[in-house]
Amino acid sequence: MDSTGIDPINLVASNDVSAPSNDIFPVLLEKATCPIVYVTKDYRYKYANLAYASWFGTTPGHIIGRPIKEFLGEDVFVRIKKHMDAALNGEEVHFEDEIPYKQGTYFIEATYSPDFDENGKVKGYVAILNDITSKKIVEKELRIKQLELKSSKEHYEKLLEMLPAAV
Numbered sequence: 001m002d003s004t005g006i007d008p009i010n011l012v013a014s015n016d017v018s019a020p021s022n023d024i025f026p027v028l029l030e031k032a033t034c035p036i037v038y039v040t041k042d043y044r045y046k047y048a049n050l051a052y053a054s055w056f057g058t059t060p061g062h063i064i065g066r067p068i069k070e071f072l073g074e075d076v077f078v079r080i081k082k083h084m085d086a087a088l089n090g091e092e093v094h095f096e097d098e099i100p101y102k103q104g105t106y107f108i109e110a111t112y113s114p115d116f117d118e119n120g121k122v123k124g125y126v127a128i129l130n131d132i133t134s135k136k137i138v139e140k141e142l143r144i145k146q147l148e149l150k151s152s153k154e155h156y157e158k159l160l161e162m163l164p165a166a167v
Contacts, residue, residue: 035129038115041088043068043077046124055131056103073102080110087112087125096132107136 029036035052037045048063056063056071068084069077076099086093093112098105109130114122 035127035131037063037127037129038124039068039084039087039127040124041122043084045071052129055106056101075100083110083112084125087114087127088122090114090116090122098136105133106131107133 029047029049032049033051035055036047036049037052038047040046044065044067045063046065048060050060053060053063063071072080079097079099083093083095092114094110096107096109098107109132111128112125113128114125117123
């Protein structure tokens with residue numbers, strides 16, 4: 001139950017007319033502006049929403065069923081494998097990384113949430129991704145400006161030290 005006293009799992013499963021019907025979930029996933037995928041234990045895409053496919057200039061149908069290593073490439077697969085393995089071992093994983101995709105480098109923020117069967121075994125995981133490239137670029141520019149400001153301040157202080165004392 002959440003803080004409202006509503007159990008979202010039972011609400012969806014109930015006959016309550018105020019509960020969202022299960023047919024709304026595919027619509028929600030497709031309308032989501034953040035990339036979402038479902039990955040199986042054998043590192044294959046079971047689901048990819050339109051936002052994810054758009055990152056790669058393709059359609060979800062071109063992604064679903066394919067191995068991650070084949071779709072993203074060996075370098076990206078190796079880079080994210082430790083996070084995938086943690087999720088497939090039942091851990092919720094949050095990370096940020098710079099990923100060199102085929103179409104360009106992205107800074108991503110990712111959450112991998114394991115999906116368990118009725119016996120508590122992991123079936124796969126859901127990945128929710130965000131492109132934080134713009135944020136990282138601004139952070140880098142800010143660090144550069146801060147260094148420039150510090151350097152200017154130090155230069156100004158040295159100039160002041162070299163001036164003769166005021167009378």
